[in-house]
Amino acid sequence: MPVKVNNIRLSIDENIDILKNKAANIAKIKTGEIKNFKIIKESVDARRKGKIDFVYQVEFETDNDLQVVIKAKNKDVVLEDIQESLTIEYGKEKLNYRPVIIGTGPAGLFAGLVLAKNGYKPIIFERGAKVEDRDLHVKKFWEERNLNTESNIQFGEGGAGTYSDGKLTTRIKDKRCDFVLDEFVNCGAPEEIKFVSKPHIGTDILKIVVKNIRNKIIELGGEVHFNSKLTDINIKDGKIKSIVINDSTEIPVETVVLAIGHSARDTYEMMFNKGILISQKPFAIGVRIEHPQWMIDVNQYGKFAGHPRLKAADYRLTYTTKMGRPVYSFCMCPGGVVVAAASEENSVVTNGMSEFARDKENANSAIVVGINTSDFGSEHPLAGVEFQRKYEQLAFKVAGGNYNAPIQLVGDLFKDKRTTKLGEVNPSYPIGYEFVNLRECLPSFVVDSIKEALYDFDKKITNFARFDAILTGVETRTSSPIRIERNEDLESSNVTGLYPAGEGAGYAGGIISAAVDGIKVAEKIMQKYKPYER
Structure with a gap:
């Protein structure tokens, strides 16, 4: 277990380069003994009038981490708990069709990424445009008042959060949050989002990140289709049997992740008409x-x-x-x-x-x-x-x-x-x-x-x-006005194989929590089925 040192203070005019030295002094060791030093958390303390400090948590390794903690005799020098990595035991049922995901917001993208990483070869359908084209549609609306009702601030690659502040704060305590942040960094986000107290990406960087996640899903065997709107769901004997894209293409399915976002009102209406259980929120x-x-x-x-x-x-x-x-x-x-x-x-x-x-x-x-x-x-x-x-x-x-x-x-x-x-x-x-x-x-x-x-x-x-x-x-679009009811297996309460996910389904409230919900849904699918084989 590595050593963690809490509550290291730097004044606003002290250079961050001295942080390692301060950590060594608190731990009562030489700076040269520190290996694999990294910042875990940075926050700003502006509570005292006329004084601002930066407060840090750091982590590092030494040749004998336990002895360092014992000799330091300081409540701020502790052994860091290493969380167990996420492990999934794959199910035994065979997938007859590749898993389908509707929507490329955080829930859809991370459900797709996790499934792709594990060999399930998901197919993702997004009603809006890829982010490069979506940008042009948004600009045209703002400059010419020409609204594209399928590609706009609400609909398109990355979901509504792509055009926001890109906040990555969340109140949920879940080890999957670290996975999400790691993937954001791997796909172009700044390293600091992993340790600043109120991380954000910003819409300019989010556009790059979501494009890179898309490309990673494709490289791992998945597919991503844009301008592809879910227009119908066919259900037989309480099970989802097929979906229809753009009123024309019917696709047989057995698992569908419904990550449609909080503004997909026409999709809500279609689901209601199909008898899928929905409640007010x-x-x-x-x-x-x-x-x-x-x-x-x-x-x-x-x-x-x-x-x-x-x-x-x-x-x-x-x-x-x-x-x-x-x-x-x-x-x-x-x-x-x-x-x-x-x-x-x-x-x-x-x-x-x-x-x-x-x-x-x-x-x-x-x-x-x-x-x-x-x-x-x-x-x-x-x-x-x-x-x-x-x-x-x-x-x-x-x-x-x-x-x-x-x-x-x-x-x-x-x-x-x-x-x-x-x-x-x-x-x-x-x-x-x-x-x-x-x-x-x-x-x-x-x-x-x-x-x-x-x-x-x-x-x-x-x-x-x-x-x-x-x-x-x-x-008006602070959160979804509905909840798509689901059971303990995260499936629709009355349609087997349909997995409502994310903010649009009523189970998240922000980029990170939506991504985590998408991951949980992907895990449920993996726990039931073996990786997809042609």
Whole structure:
């Protein structure tokens, strides 16, 4: 077991090159005795006014790791627990057909990668375009208002997360998380995502990473098909028998991983009509708020804002209203932009996106309000979809019917009046905007909850509720509005061979957790079947 040293502090002006020496001093050994030194975790401690430290956990080996720990007599010098590697005992059933995966978001890609690495030769179908073409379609929408409903911010290689901040934080504790990070690094992500406390990739690097994962799957015997939409599922005696792609090509199957993403509304409807068990799920809706990034940096770092060792500051805010509604920041994008993220015609949807450098003028984050299934006004399994759609279409209408986004300044939100002019903050939404009163395109209880929360957030971040902070509507795709029911074997509760996975199926909430869920589904398939043989 290697030695782990915790809580090594470097001041903001100390060079990281001295980290190994500090670790040796704490462990009471000579620097030359250290082998295979690596950083396990790096975090920033900005809690003390006028002082910022970097705090590290490191790991290394020596000729006698146990003796080093015993002699150090320091609670921060311990033996590192080495987690057992993921091992799968293959099943004994023969696969008559290659496993099929629907979707190339994190769940689909990592299900495909794990299956390919183990000789199962998966076939992946993605309704959208490969990332190179998808980029052109997104750009055309932003520049010409020409929406491609099959290839956009929501649909295409890499899933919705490809056009985001690329956050890799997760609350789940699972050894598969390390596997995901390792594969990201192997496919082009920076090494630091394995140890910084709040790792992110950024959309610019994510595009490279997902392309490289795709190529790896193909090199390992898999197939990836783009512009290939699942349009029908044929079920007989409770088992999946075949799927139809693009209304024309029927493919016999026995295992299908359904990693369709949280915006595949037409696929949800098709599944409902086929009798696949679906239930309602809560989510959240709201707006994107924009501030100058320097303001967030100063609030976080004080006099050290702008220091070359510090990255753009982020925040995480939560509040519960007097009526019990949760309000919280979501998908905060330091140095990022608000993007046009519609996937249906005549609707406006916003999201946030950052590149790896996070060097744009504004900070933005969703400020969203929890929506309960009781708010849907119907017990229909797809009622949450209609709830989202209603406000997306209202946003389109009130902002001019041309994919402009509705915006309102925070000060005008408090006064409950339509905005008429901007202040110092410039909106980053790429298509255009229209001044509105956001009550015109959001439920009143959502607007009232955001107003109440902003008063509280202003106490936590100075000037957060500044008059000219920009609110851009609407943010509705925080998570899936449905859950595809599945059993303990991760199969659909009523269709054998169908494996719902990831965020769109209601079992994840972010890039890492979706990837991990895809891996778990792949493992279930491998535990049942032998690797594919022609």
